[in-house]
Amino acid sequence: MKNRSIWLNKQCKALQEIRQDMEVDVCIIGGGITGLSTLFELQNSGLKAILVERNTCGCGVTSRSTAKITYLQEQIYMNVRKYSVDTASKYLRSQIDAVQRLKDIITTNHVDCNLKKTASYLFTNEEKNITKLEEEYDFLTKNQVKVRKTKLDGVNHILALKVEDTYTFHPLKYINYLKNMMKDSIYENSKVESIDKKDNYYYIKVNSHIIKSKYVVLATHYPYFLFPFLMPFKTHIETSYIGAKEVKAVKDISAINIDKPCISFRYYEDEQKKYLIYLYQSFSSCNIKSIKDNFDELDKDYHFDYIWSNKDIITNDYMPYIGRIYKDDDTFLIASGYNTWGTTNGSLAGKILSDIILKRENPYIALFSSHRAINFHKVMRFPIDVGCSLKAIIKSTKENVNNSNVIYTKRDGKNVAIYRDVQGKEHIVLNKCPHMKCGLVFNEVEMTWDCLCHGSRFTIDGECMEGPSNFDIHFP
């Protein structure tokens, strides 16, 4: 069994690094679906835009997803509807547009990324959730979506909804297509260390060089800085466990339930093999059980060929943040908080952010603005999100207590965590996530040090793989 995402089989050659100072119009930070979509939308605009990526493009959350291109997104319309039916309708429209746009980009450019028209199902196997699904059906019907109540083969359920005009794809093949197409404007292994502003220009420090730019787009999934965006107070992290197993036949089905535990699946077929991609259980940072137990639970019935975990950001009003960081300032932009639906939202963000930069109209700018009005729902969720972070801090100190391979101790006056591998070799790291100083937990399945609070991940020897941390935890 391989303990990594199945999509990571399609790695491609690393591109150039930042090796000199430069001046550009737009500097995009982060080479996931958000950053690359933004660069794509700025092609032929007349602006000089570049993208800088800390590792390699697509190595972040994008290449660990289930890669469904759909607007049938779990409970999202039910959640958003609670405080505004109008917002839920607009969000639905934005997702239908995003599905269409992504499909058009892929087909028009003949991108080889296993795009497949795949019906999406939303189902429940709990009596108490039938009313919710019925309400979802009514909402979609009122919004002119062609949705059917139906049966779903091979899955225990009482009721299922189905829409037809949705897709699945291979996310890293798509990312690699964009990367190769725009390779002269992309710099990999180029970590942004700081951003300063002076006289209407940003000075972005990358690999000890300075990029001078009029615009900055932060597409780093989670902002690596606390101020001014204060992400931990607006969001919490959700972690999910995924497996891929070789099967004899694939079905044109992509499904997700609205029950607990969360179940989501789709199929994938490449030139040689066919796979079921299966997600079982999602936990908020409040409620993470043992990482190893979660993987065992996932694997116990299927014995997967690949297993991996992934984290996404859940916002406190279930809507992404796409747009200006400072009100009325079009020069510093962000796209984040996709509530586990970032394939559609990341590509949509590319269009919205490029439209802001190019001073073009876009129907969704106000909808996703990070300066949208505070509503009752948001206020109620604020203490929950902060509580989640605090609970994760406490939990992280207890998580590895029963694991004799992990030791927390002091070395040279510093708090360190040590993992002893099967050969008896010690891997020592600093036991504090550089982001907000949470303790770290060793994930013995993927061999990473994980921060339960806000989702940073580090390799076994302390190199930062995923943010919000922007620093390694090497010892000494």
Ligand SMILES: Cc1cc2nc3c(=O)[nH]c(=O)nc-3n(C[C@H](O)[C@H](O)[C@H](O)COP(=O)(O)OP(=O)(O)OC[C@H]3O[C@@H](n4cnc5c(N)ncnc54)[C@H](O)[C@@H]3O)c2cc1C
């Ligand atoms: C379990 C799971 C399943 C999912 N399934 C789906 C799905 O089926 N459909 C769907 O629509 N969405 C899905 N999503 C959500 C989706 O995958 C994500 O929301 C989306 O990929 C986020 O893309 P991104 O570009 O914002 O972030 P990322 O892909 O993480 O890209 C951010 C990039 O920024 C880089 N970076 C960070 N800091 C710096 C720095 N200082 N300097 C330079 N570069 C930096 C990182 O290295 C990284 O490559 C899923 C999420 C999860 C957790």
